[in-house]
Amino acid sequence: MSAVLEVRDLTRRFGGITAVDGVSFSVAEGEVLGIIGPNGSGKSTLFNCILGQIEPSAGHVLLDGEDVTGLRPSALNRRGVSRTFQLLQVFPNLSARENLILAGQEHRGSMMGRLFGAADAGLSAEAEAMIGFFRLERVADTRAGSLSYGQQKLLDAAMAFMAGPRLVLLDEPAGGVNPSMLAALKDRLAAINREKGATFVVIEHNMDFVMSLCTRILVLAEGRILAEGKPYDVRNDPRVIEAYLGH
Ligand code: ADP
Ligand code: MG
Numbered sequence: 173m174s175a176v177l178e179v180r181d182l183t184r185r186f187g188g189i190t191a192v193d194g195v196s197f198s199v200a201e202g203e204v205l206g207i208i209g210p211n212g213s214g215k216s217t218l219f220n221c222i223l224g225q226i227e228p229s230a231g232h233v234l235l236d237g238e239d240v241t242g243l244r245p246s247a248l249n250r251r252g253v254s255r256t257f258q259l260l261q262v263f264p265n266l267s268a269r270e271n272l273i274l275a276g277q278e279h280r281g282s283m284m285g286r287l288f289g290a291a292d293a294g295l296s297a298e299a300e301a302m303i304g305f306f307r308l309e310r311v312a313d314t315r316a317g318s319l320s321y322g323q324q325k326l327l328d329a330a331m332a333f334m335a336g337p338r339l340v341l342l343d344e345p346a347g348g349v350n351p352s353m354l355a356a357l358k359d360r361l362a363a364i365n366r367e368k369g370a371t372f373v374v375i376e377h378n379m380d381f382v383m384s385l386c387t388r389i390l391v392l393a394e395g396r397i398l399a400e401g402k403p404y405d406v407r408n409d410p411r412v413i414e415a416y417l418g419h
Contacts, residue, residue, distance in 0.1 A: 175234075176201050176339050176371045177222070182231035184217050191217040193395035194231070199339070204365055204372045206386030206403070208379075210415065214395040215375045216258055219341050223255050224248055235339070249279045254337035256328050258344045258375075264317025268308050268327050271316050272299035275331035298334060306330040306360050322353030329357060333364060339371045346378040354378070358385055383407060391415070 175198035184192040192214040199205050207215050221228040224245045233241045235251055262271050276295040303312045306326050311319055316327060325345060332340050345361070346354050358381055364370055376382040382389065383403040391399040391406060393415045399406055406412055 175199055176203075176236060177373070178232075178234040178237070179218075179222065180232040180234070182218065182221055182233065183229045184214075184221050184226065185229045190395050192221060192228070195392070195395070195397055196231075197390055197397065197400070199371055199373060201338075202365070202369050202371055203388065204361075204374065204386045206382040206389040207373060207375045207392060208377070208382055208389060208406075209392035209398070213392040215392055216343055217395075218392070219255065219343055219373075219375065223253065223341060246278075249335075249337075252336070252338040253341070254279055254332045254335070254339070255341040256332045256343055256345055258347065260324055260328055262316040262324055262328055262331070264315065266316055267313045268316055268319065269299050269303065269312045271327060272302050272331055272334055276334035279335035279337065295334070298336075302330045302333060305333075305364065307356065320353075322349045322357075325349050326353065326357055326360070329361065333368075333370070336368070337370060339373075342372060342374045342376075344375055344377060346376055346381045354381060361385060379407070 178198040180196050182192055182195045183190065195218060209215055220226045222233050224243050227242055232239055235253065240248065263274065266274065273295050276298055303309055306329065308327060308330065311323055316324060319327065329342065329345055332342065345357060349357060361372070362385060365372060374382065374386060386403060389401065389403050389406040390397055391412050398415055399409045399412050
């Protein structure tokens with residue numbers, strides 16, 4: 173069986189900087205892969221290349237064995253790939269529920285939704301289900317901009333799961349989230365992986381979060397894979413401690 177996601181020799185240069193330098197890995201169905209590494213090690217650039225936000229300088233991205241390198245984000249959304257960004261992408265003047273419906277329209281590429289501004293019944297029901305799943309009931313009709321930062325991160329994660337994606341890439345979902353909200357976020361992500369079989373790739377700085385959520389971890393340093401393995405082994409790898417944890 174082919175991997176859900178396979179990255180082959182991916183490279184991205186910005187002028188004289190090689191932000192991602194010949195990175196290869198694959199992600200199996202249902203896996204939760206963590207990507208860690210110091211600031212500037214190329215994690216976000218890697219995501220941007222996978223998701224068509226920027227073009228790789230070299231290398232390939234395959235989904236279910238099919239080459240999708242350079243496809244636009246909207247085309248990838250329709251193939252069941254979704255993401256969150258390092259910086260929040262919620263619309264502050266829309267309610268949490270409206271943000272979810274809009275995300276569902278984006279993922280489906282629903283022209284009808286965009287033209288008429290009306291959510292179809294399917295998306296409304298799905299937004300309702302996500303509100304329940306991410307326990308956002310009490311804030312569903314609140315302006316996203318007036319939610320706490322942690323609640324906005326939870327909403328942002330919920331938005332990525334609209335339209336039933338198979339593969340979700342999360343860029344620092346725990347960044348700036350307080351401990352109690354963090355536990356809720358981790359619990360919900362673990363549950364969605366378990367219950368819906370979604371495959372994740374998670375960039376995260378919070379070690380406890382990534383160690384407890386992920387089944388396998390990849391360590392990037394200066395655009396290259398420094399180490400890869402089970403959370404416990406990676407945490408105790410002297411090269412990783414030197415390059416990352418020791419900072
Ligand atoms: P990380 O997410 O691991 O912190 P990034 O992927 O954001 O790392 O950045 C990797 C390197 O690429 C850094 O040196 C950064 O300055 C550079 N970089 C990222 N995006 C751009 C860009 N759009 N233009 C120029 N340099 C960039
Ligand atoms: Mg980043």
